[in-house]
Amino acid sequence: MMKWLKKCYLALVLIFLYVPIIVLIVQSFNAGKSRAKWEGFSLRWYIELFQDERTLQALFVTLSIAVLAMIVSTVLGTLAAIGIHAMKKRPQALMMTLTNLPNTMPDIVTGISLMLLFIFTKVERGYVTMLLAHITFDTPYVILSVLPKLKQMNRHTYEAALDLGATPMYALFHVIIPQCKQGIITGAMLAFTLSLDDFTISYFTTSPLVQNLSTLIYSSARKGIDPSLNALSALMFVALLVLLLIVNRRTAEDK
Amino acid sequence: MRSDMSLPWWAWAAMGVGLVAFAAMVGVTIRRNRGIHRSLFASPYTLWMIIFTVVPVILIGYYAFTDANGAFTLDNFKNFWDSNFNANKSILAAGEAVGQDYSAYITRGTVNVDTLVYSLWMAFLCTVICLLLGYPAALIMADRKMKLGPTLVVLFIIPMWMNFLLRTIAWMSLLEDSGLINTFLKWLGFEGVQLMYNSEAVLLGMVYNFLPFMVFPIYTALSKMDFRLSEAAADLGCNSWQTLYKVTMPLSIPGIVSGITMVFMPSVTTFFIPRVLGGGNTMMFGDLIEAKFLTEGNWNVGSALSLIMMLLILVSLSILRKADPNGEGGGIA
Numbered sequence: 166m167m168k169w170l171k172k173c174y175l176a177l178v179l180i181f182l183y184v185p186i187i188v189l190i191v192q193s194f195n196a197g198k199s200r201a202k203w204e205g206f207s208l209r210w211y212i213e214l215f216q217d218e219r220t221l222q223a224l225f226v227t228l229s230i231a232v233l234a235m236i237v238s239t240v241l242g243t244l245a246a247i248g249i250h251a252m253k254k255r256p257q258a259l260m261m262t263l264t265n266l267p268n269t270m271p272d273i274v275t276g277i278s279l280m281l282l283f284i285f286t287k288v289e290r291g292y293v294t295m296l297l298a299h300i301t302f303d304t305p306y307v308i309l310s311v312l313p314k315l316k317q318m319n320r321h322t323y324e325a326a327l328d329l330g331a332t333p334m335y336a337l338f339h340v341i342i343p344q345c346k347q348g349i350i351t352g353a354m355l356a357f358t359l360s361l362d363d364f365t366i367s368y369f370t371t372s373p374l375v376q377n378l379s380t381l382i383y384s385s386a387r388k389g390i391d392p393s394l395n396a397l398s399a400l401m402f403v404a405l406l407v408l409l410l411i412v413n414r415r416t417a418e419d420k
Numbered sequence: 421m422r423s424d425m426s427l428p429w430w431a432w433a434a435m436g437v438g439l440v441a442f443a444a445m446v447g448v449t450i451r452r453n454r455g456i457h458r459s460l461f462a463s464p465y466t467l468w469m470i471i472f473t474v475v476p477v478i479l480i481g482y483y484a485f486t487d488a489n490g491a492f493t494l495d496n497f498k499n500f501w502d503s504n505f506n507a508n509k510s511i512l513a514a515g516e517a518v519g520q521d522y523s524a525y526i527t528r529g530t531v532n533v534d535t536l537v538y539s540l541w542m543a544f545l546c547t548v549i550c551l552l553l554g555y556p557a558a559l560i561m562a563d564r565k566m567k568l569g570p571t572l573v574v575l576f577i578i579p580m581w582m583n584f585l586l587r588t589i590a591w592m593s594l595l596e597d598s599g600l601i602n603t604f605l606k607w608l609g610f611e612g613v614q615l616m617y618n619s620e621a622v623l624l625g626m627v628y629n630f631l632p633f634m635v636f637p638i639y640t641a642l643s644k645m646d647f648r649l650s651e652a653a654a655d656l657g658c659n660s661w662q663t664l665y666k667v668t669m670p671l672s673i674p675g676i677v678s679g680i681t682m683v684f685m686p687s688v689t690t691f692f693i694p695r696v697l698g699g700g701n702t703m704m705f706g707d708l709i710e711a712k713f714l715t716e717g718n719w720n721v722g723s724a725l726s727l728i729m730m731l732l733i734l735v736s737l738s739i740l741r742k743a744d745p746n747g748e749g750g751g752i753a
Contacts, residue, residue, distance in 0.1 A: 242465065282472070
């Protein structure tokens with residue numbers, strides 16, 4: 166009885182979380198433009214999506230920025246984590262404060278402060294500034310996922326590698342990095358996801374000429390969303406789902 | 421937008437000194453260790469953070485304490501307390517010019533304070549609701565007998581892959597007057613209800629968006645817990661409620677603290693949800709700051725408001741940290 170109740174509760178919470186997503190996917194197959202009225206099944210919006218220059222452009226901006234920001238912030242963050250780990254106590258504490266600062270700052274303040282920086286340095290806001298902003302908010306998350314792995318590591322393996330004649334660089338690539346691989350991957354995934362879904366910081370660091378999906382959706386929210394955006398997000402959703410299933414299967418096989 | 425965007429010479433000088441100091445520190449470390457010490461791997465990141473985090477924050481601070489001409493002033497903070505501050509100042513000055521006391525014509529504008537109080541209240545409600553909804557969910561997920569944990573975590577993450585703006589807009593098609601819920605009610609023969617454009621709708625949108633951030637850390641804390649402790653409590657005669665109150669809950673406090681932080685912070689500053697689901701009837705502090713910068717172009721007051729918000733968040737974080745001194749709560753992972 167109790168078990169049944171518990172399952173029901175969880176099911177209700179999950180329904181709450183999934184209802185809007187189902188609505189969205191259903192709408193993407195609606196023949197009409199209306200949000201509420203069902204006018205028959207059609208793939209119209211999926212076809213329009215691939216003819217809509219603006220949406221495809223935004224998709225390209227979103228994905229390329231997510232990938233680039235992920236790569237740069239993973240390299241920058243992993244190096245930084247290794248460096249911070251090797252530091253003495255006081256500089257280490259200082260660096261951790263610096264790393265935690267962006268997490269404690271509200272997104273809107275981060276966005277605005279970067280906007281001020283770009284306006285000041287007279288850098289035209291656009292693709293590059295958005296990328297810089299994304300790297301900035303991604304990197305601390307990479308550090309925070311790599312650092313625990315470094316702390317778990319046995320110190321002596323590195324020293325043993327040195328004793329056995331490895332150069333520090335060799336030891337870094339063949340001893341330290343392989344051991345915190347899991348943390349690096351987690352950090353990279355986190356960076357990618359955060360960048361993909363970011364709206365607030367992108368909104369302040371780009372110009373209306375260069376839009377990612379979030380800012381495009383925002384600017385069209387008042388006029389009424391183009392259903393082809395629903396179609397696009399349904400496609401992305403399914404793509405990520407398939408990706409997840411593949412990854413899951415592979416990790417299951419590894420075990 | 422402001423036309424004059426140059427910093428005073430001393431700001432440039434300070435930045436130059438900072439860069440030189442950074443280079444010097446790197447140099448000293450290299451000399452002292454006679455080569456590249458591993459701690460130097462952090463230097464590209466340090467430089468990055470100085471340019472893209474520290475300097476921008478200093479810029480906000482600079483604006484908050486200066487007026488449109490770049491002179492030092494506290495007026496921007498007074499403006500927070502009285503949004504008519506500038507208008508009142510000119511009224512008084514006009515009075516002085518004709519030798520009369522115009523202070524009777526002064527009214528205090530409370531928009532800024534009211535918005536802040538409203539935002540804090542909404543964020544508080546959102547956090548409480550998320551905690552009440554999320555704790556039982558996390559508890560059930562962590563239940564070893566159900567063996568559902570990891571799968572369910574994925575089920576909670578998947579919705580976050582949909583762009584959050586689109587998900588919020590999807591709520592619109594459920595809630596609006598001609599939306600699904602109202603259509604359904606009318607089909608059942610009831611009157612339609614106004615569900616959108618009020619605080620409740622905004623609250624719903626906030627809870628919807630932030631609930632997973634409450635569930636994950638609590639779930640992590642609960643699943644890390646030694647389950648034998650609760651078994652021991654049961655063996656020693658606690659019933660299941662007592663076990664929950666006296667053993668499980670106190671042990672999951674780090675998770676609760678981190679969940680509260682992760683929900684409260686973004687909800688105070690949320691600025692898209694109120695616009696869509698509140699339809700302009702509700703204004704939150706994030707909207708106010710955005711309007712000050714982008715609509716009014718008043719960077720000084722906007723910066724002062726941003727500083728006040730940062731301060732508030734830092735204070736509430738440090739209070740929360742007291743409940744979890746070791747910072748065990750961890751993040752999302």
